[in-house]
Amino acid sequence: MSEQRTIALLSGGIDSATAACIAMEAGQKVIGLSFDYGQRHLKELRAAEVIAKELSLEDHLTIKVDLSSWGGSSLTDKSQIIPTNGVQKNNIPNTYVPGRNTIFIAIGLSLAEARGANQIALGINAMDYSGYPDCRPDYLEAYQDLANLSCKIGREGKGIKLWAPLIDWEKTKIFKEALRLKIPIEKTWSCYQGDIKPCGKCDSCRIRDTALKEIGRQDLCSSNI
DSSP: OOOOEEEEEOOSSHHHHHHHHHHHHTTOEEEEEEEEOSOSOTHHHHHHHHHHHHTTOSEEEEEEOOGGGTOOSTTTOTTSOOOOSOOOTTOOOTTOOTTHHHHHHHHHHHHHHHHTOSEEEOOOOSSSSOOOGGGSHHHHHHHHHHHHHHSHHHHTTOOOEEEOTTTTOOHHHHHHHHHHTTOOGGGOOOOSSOSSSOOSOSHHHHHHHHHHHHTTOGGGSGGGO
């Protein structure tokens, strides 16, 4: 039987690290793929490098795709203010980056086909995030159809799977799984701000800290990183 290989889109955050570890536990060789897309929180890339080493990934690549050239998001345009009032239901915040996952997955598919990988691990989560359109199940299902049509192996009936194991998980479940897998949570980065320490106020920090408090791990909250 040929060796199974996964391309893990590795952001430096807890979700992508957990998805990568689940793949490894299932016997997959994992290649990490990160993106320098002009984000203000470049610290997440340093975190991704650390996580890749901690998990002993087969390889880790960082690709530059400068989405800040045209902005459209508070993560890529510093003239916009990152919201700190908490997640607002039925409202897509300005932290949404137009086309980000569509571009990242497309590059991941290219790498997967070139390296002989059978799946792409995505840390996207639809349950407790900000309603981003490219983190939803219907988006992933439609993209899977396109992925099967867009590459040679897909046309041969051996398409690359877009695998999002955490898509319907609560954040508390993700952290519990990360602890079970012995992921160094304190070395991951979630904050949208580009400061030395997490702000503790942006949506991502709030979601992370709320979940950690719920499972009794206040020691891993933003204020303690």
